[in-house]
Amino acid sequence: MQLRTCQLSRTASALPVLAVLLTLTTGASLAATGIKFVVSQRGRAFLPGALTIHRGDTVEVVNDDGDLMHHAYIDDPDFSFDSGDQEPGAKADIVFTKAGTFNVLCGIHPKMKLAVTVRE
Numbered sequence: 588m589q590l591r592t593c594q595l596s597r598t599a600s601a602l603p604v605l606a607v608l609l610t611l612t613t614g615a616s617l618a619a620t621g622i623k624f625v626v627s628q629r630g631r632a633f634l635p636g637a638l639t640i641h642r643g644d645t646v647e648v649v650n651d652d653g654d655l656m657h658h659a660y661i662d663d664p665d666f667s668f669d670s671g672d673q674e675p676g677a678k679a680d681i682v683f684t685k686a687g688t689f690n691v692l693c694g695i696h697p698k699m700k701l702a703v704t705v706r707e
């Protein structure tokens with residue numbers, strides 16, 4: 588009788604540990620699938636001006652445009668982003684969590700456009 592009680596409590600305590608391990612493993616593999624793409628904003632233009640990536644990837648927008656300010660944003664019903672004011676040298680990471688085609692625009696320079704196609 589005492590042995591059976593012991594076995595039951597062992598099983599019960601092992602379950603939460605297993606759940607934590609599964610969560611950690613899943614989180615690690617998701618993070619490893621994302622790739623980072625770097626986009627320049629030099630000369631009042633996104634370089635490159637178009638990108639095809641996969642869902643979960645990151646686009647890092649770098650203000651390497653001398654002493655100019657930029658302000659990257661996405662205003663789409665499915666996905667939105669706003670970097671705020673980008674001081675010279677500032678970097679803004681956009682993690683694309685939705686598939687689709689999104690335009691990254693600049694709030695300061697209306698001609699700046701980066702078309703990002705996000706595949707599943």
Ligand SMILES: [Cu+2]
Pocket residue numbers: 631656657658693694695696699
């Ligand atoms: Cu700009």
